[in-house]
Amino acid sequence: MGSLAPDSMVRRVYRCMCGINPGLEAPTASAKTGAFAASGVSREQLVIFLADTLRGTAEERAPLIMAMSQCGTEAAAAVTCEQVAEFLRDLISTVIQIVVHRGRLQGWQPERMGDGSLGVKLLAEQMCSELKPSDQGFCDVSSLEDFIFRVSQISLYLEMLVAEGLNVSLSGRPTPTLLPPCRETPWKELRCLLDLPTIMFLAPQLPDRYSAPWRLVFSTQLHGESFTRMVAGLSKRGPTLLLLKDTKGHVFGGFASHAWEVKPQFQGDSRCFLFSVLPRLRVYTATGYNQHFMYLNQNQQTMPNGLGMGGQHSYFGLWLDNDFGRGHSRARPKCTTYGSPQLSGDEDFTLDSMEVWAVGKPPEPEEGEEGEGKRSILDVDPEVQAMMEMAGKTLHSQGLREPEEEQEQ
Template sequence: MGNTESVVVQKRLARFRPEERPVVEGVFDRLQAGGGPPGAAAKTSPGKALTLEMLKASMGSVASDSMINRVYRGMCSVDPGPGPAPAPAGSGKTGAAAVSAVSREQLVIFLADVLRGTAEERAPLVAAMSRQGAGGSEVVTCDQIAEFLQDLVSAVVQILVHRGRLQGWKPDRMGDSSLGVKLLAEHMCSELKPSDQGCCDVPCLEDWIFRVPQVSLYLEMLVAEGLSVALSCRPAPTLLPPCRETPWNELRCLLDLPTLMFLAPQLPDSYSAPWKLVFSTRLHGESFTRMVGGLAKRGPTLLLIKDTKGHVFGGFASHAWEVKPQFQGDARCFLFTVFPRLRVYTATGYNQHFMYLNQNQQTMPNGLGMGGQHGYFGLWLDSDFGRGHSRARPKCTTYGSPQLSGDEDFTLDSVEVWAVGKPPEPEEGEEGEGKRSILDVDPEVQAMMEMAGKTLHSQGLREPEEDQEE
């Protein structure tokens, strides 16, 4: 019977609800049955060992062989407590194939530590999965962690695609996910605090896992999906925001799935509305007026910019943009980069220059800016369109961001604006169908406003809405 009734195993099983324990205990027999669905009968007698091939039969549709080998090494590294375990890790052999099998007890403990464990319990498993072989060293390099993360993130993306959890996004009309995988893995790895020699021991990994929750989230998702462990109180995590009303047939999106997985959690918790594309140079042309129309009265928005040097960056606006010569927004705004690195830069508290949007003024700068000050914005798009700057010497005062673009003064390649929150409630008198602008009623008023340097709000706000109805 093995050690199924051991104290170690029973303590791990106690973390699960009574109705969940049979699910966890049944994984071993189901994998021996060929990785079939829950409830499948075992073809072999209980108590025998789990092999790498059995694991591949279950996880092959959602993970690469490299990631499955890593998971297997993690299982083999588990100390099941008193009693023999089949070919444990650290036996002097190397490579996943050198570890012949995993015991029932090792699997149960592994599942408990991945699905219900602490950072302290997960750290040795991550170390084992990051090492190239099954050797006994508990120290891994940052490069090994980065390779592990690439395999892990790639598997999570594969799960989202093959399990139909895309939330309306279309990967074939988006950016290169393989590049996004590397960038997201690099970002997560950047949070490590290795030794001077660039190595990470188990306490270092424990601290990192505690501070970077995505490590546990992605690992839990991989194991739960790959081994079909459906727990009643743990629905599958939603890693992508919903996407609605996007003309995918005409669009080549600047975003990719890993970038979405990175950006969505950065938004404040209350911003859970479906994402909607409200402006794209690919769809609406290179028009500042059209972009203003896409931004204004849309609620919180995410601005994405690609320059001609290939850098991709942008900003999150927590409020609906208003055309006026004053700064607006609050400390929930942030700037970010997508390429060549994934990073987010939040408010420093130094000043409140979060958002700026102006048009058709003679005395104030005309354009869109975030952070810094006039002439030295962390992110600036000129109203003439096609040009902008990101001036940070050495950092943007508002957000602490470095230069985001390839060159300080950059040329635009493309721009996207996504509405990511609930639109503001219309002000009194704004509803009402058939309401006409004063600009339509009296052209002379329009001319007088232009001569006086007044901002033509109606002119800027209505054009894109007409475009979207086409």
């Protein structure tokens, strides 16, 4: 396990195993930190630990997470939110190490992406925001049960830690996927706003989850600060994820469930959402108050020109003006469409950088349109052509088809 997990995580697992009382099938609350090293872990303790972490219920896993959150302290009947956050930071770091070392990056390149260590802290804090401690600020076993039940990632990450770290194969269970495929991304020229923990947080919120590839269709780094170029990049791309960074360092964005259309009406549906990455990782879904999900307009005299999500004209939850450098996030106190607070550092912000990722299944070419690289089977496979000729088949289309145009110079 030490090759995949930080030392602190290995100690947490070892301490948890040593604290298991085979008679009670859970770590005992009276166990002392230093009492384990001499005796080591028994076969029964290991079996119980594997059974509960890999196939256990929330009720069976809660005492284990309690024990692992108390690493380096005397065992107690409750833990603080900060202790749980420290455990989650170790757990998320381990999972990312597993993804990297096992070659499951799916085309992502962490060295060309955002600060992963900051992303780990933000994801741990986001998961902890689902904790419901007592009035005194402590979490007992029942509150951890509720936490595990509601935040499914905890069980998934725990299973990965144990299965991969202790090399225990689970027959019939597929290897978990934490990252969607990344395609067609010019990494050499790019310093991406995303990091792995942020993708691990956002991907499960999308309709296609991990199945559809993410494709970068616009970046200010690559394409410059041009509203027209951005509109061209996101048109006819299906669902997209917009990511903005303002000059105050806030990172935020929105998910558009439909392909964007330039028109003076709202579009989209309730699958759209807004989100923040910095200073906090959060998703804000549709409230049902109105249907102002997406708006994109250009070159109109009577209607606002720009890109907006949520709220209303002049008071969008997220707005980027068509002069591109300026935008606003107005929420007093919350955006009516998504229930989001102000996402940017200032209500009226100045844009630092932006990325647009196509995150749905690539749309089919429209009828009558030649798809990119769409060719006859005779062009794709000359062997088929040769075999047909040898068999005496007449190639009726050969003289009728337009010759292949040369690729762009």
